Amino acid sequence: VPPGGELTPAAGARVHDVIAGRGFHWQRRIDVTLAGVVELRPGRRGVVLVNELPLEDYLAGVITAEMSGSCPAALLEAQCVVARAWLLALTEPKHTDEPFDRCNDDCCQRYQGTDDLSPTALAAARRTRGVLLLTPSGGVLDANYAKSCGGISETPVAVWGLEKPGVSPIVDAPPDASERRFFPVTEANLDEYLDGDWVRTTRCYCSPNVVPVDAIGRYLGRVDTTDDYFRWTKTYSRTELEALLRTKLGDPDELVELRDLRVRARGVSGRAYVVEAEWRDGHGRSVVRRIESEYRIRQVLHPRFLYSSAFAVRPERDADGRLTRVTLRGAGWGHGVGLCQIGALGMALCGHEYETICRHYYPKATLSRAY
Known part of the structure; x- marks a missing residue:
């Protein structure tokens, strides 16, 4: 042209x-x-x-x-x-x-x-x-x-x-929607926000109730993957997450056993912007590493890139209290x-x-x- x-x-x-x-x-x-x-x-x-x-x-x-x-x-x-x-x-x-x-x-x-x-x-x-x-x-x-x-x-x-x-932030729903009770998202209401009964009937404009998952493929860009981005789950075994942290944080010899992963700061949508990983190093010492910024958190906690940083960390532990698995239950993309x-x-x-x-x-x- x-x-x-x-x-x-x-x-x-x-x-x-x-x-x-x-x-x-x-x-x-x-x-x-x-x-x-x-x-x-x-x-x-x-x-x-x-x-x-x-x-x-x-x-x-x-x-x-x-x-x-x-x-x-x-x-x-x-x-x-x-x-x-x-x-x-x-x-x-x-x-x-x-x-x-x-x-x-x-x-x-x-x-x-x-x-x-x-x-x-x-x-x-x-x-x-x-x-x-x-x-x-x-x-x-x-x-x-x-x-x-x-x-x-x-x-x-x-x-x-x-x-x-x-x-400025908004609730992505009609003005009279009850979803406004979740603004802002906090640790106290996070689980209900992610998985409460309201999710099945929500009028949020980006929810599958308004834009069905089986129809979204025709509306996305050609390089986008068709998934349910309103709510999503990513699960790692402890060893998988340890390997990921070693690769992404650049300390392959320091991390011996991951003990915890926790969110320290969130925005009003529940998006984490400070996450802490705690592990035992080769000398038996406890090491705490902060991962800061929404972008960096998504970069570190996925082999490629996590959908969003609006997630709850749901750890699983064995009878001795050792971490065995971590599930990230999240919202949005x-x-x-x-x-x-x-x-x-x-x-x-x-x-x-x-x-x-x-x-x-x-x-x-x-x-x-x-x-």
């Missing part, structure tokens, strides 16, 4: 073996078709492929990589507004030593070219052209988003240690800040328009058409 040409599905140059989901549980290689200008440029670690194209064409590629082009129009419109705001807010300097503005992956936001474009997605990009989310002071909102909040979204402070004007993509899908399936979806996830922000 030459500059100024009309964007169409599968138009452009074909590129093979592009890594998608770098470092995450869904990492794979895919082929993509790139519209606009495609160039090879010298980068920090070698030659990089750079795709230069108009902002609105780029956004059409983002919304059909983050989610499917088969999604309802309202979801694609909301995703387009949010992706545009995040990009233009320019509050997260990334890749400053590389010859491009943003990467094609979840480090920034997914962009996988034109292969997955649909008429609905192209219309969504056109309808929301120039629409931005603004902070209370009038700046462009740093509109983060994640795949599934699990029922309650998170604060930027709990995830990144900083405030983001206009971004991703950091949980801002728009919940599966929740926004649920709202769209319930008939809500994109403006309502944006105001639900960013209640302190305003919508404005800049161009």
Whole structure:
């Protein structure tokens, strides 16, 4: 597609073996078709492929990589507004030593070219052209988003240690929903939040009651795996978890026997941002290692990457009190800040328009058409 040409599905140059989901549980290689200008440029670690194209064409590629082009129009419109705001807010300097503005992956936001474009997605990009989310002071909102909040979204402070004007946590359910009793999630209500009887009938927008698990595959991005992300379970034997900690923490000879794994600090959605691992070392001493930040916790406690850090630690012990197994029972997929993509899908399936979806996830922000 030459500059100024009309964007169409599968138009452009074909590129093979592009890594998608770098470092995450869904990492794979895919082929993509790139519209606009495609160039090879010298980068920090070698030659990089750079795709230069108009902002609105780029956004059409983002919304059909983050989610499917088969999604309802309202979801694609909301995703387009949010992706545009995040990009233009320019509050997260990334890749400053590389010859491009943003990467094609979840480090920034997914962009996988034109292969997955649909008429609905192209219309969504056109309808929301120039629409931005603004902070209370009038700046462009740093509109983060994640795949599934699990029922309650998170604060930027709990995830990144900083405030983001206009971004605040919400309960991902209708205003009159009883789920609000869990806000904030604490150690006292965590088990009920994860597994109470309410989960079977909840009206949370990201729950399988609103977006059924057997239907979600048609709405996710092509590199996403189809799982129940509203509630999930990951179980390790003690030896499996010990091996994982040795690999991820870089102390292979220090950890002899794991004694405990515990959460020391959580955000309002239950997402842990401080976890402690306690073990016996080769000298019989007790060692306590802190794992800090939502991202690092997810990186350490999974061979690839844990769905989220909103989990309860459920240890099992033998008759002597020695740890034998650890189960992580969790909620959601991703950091949980801002728009919940599966929740926004649920709202769209319930008939809500994109403006309502944006105001639900960013209640302190305003919508404005800049161009």
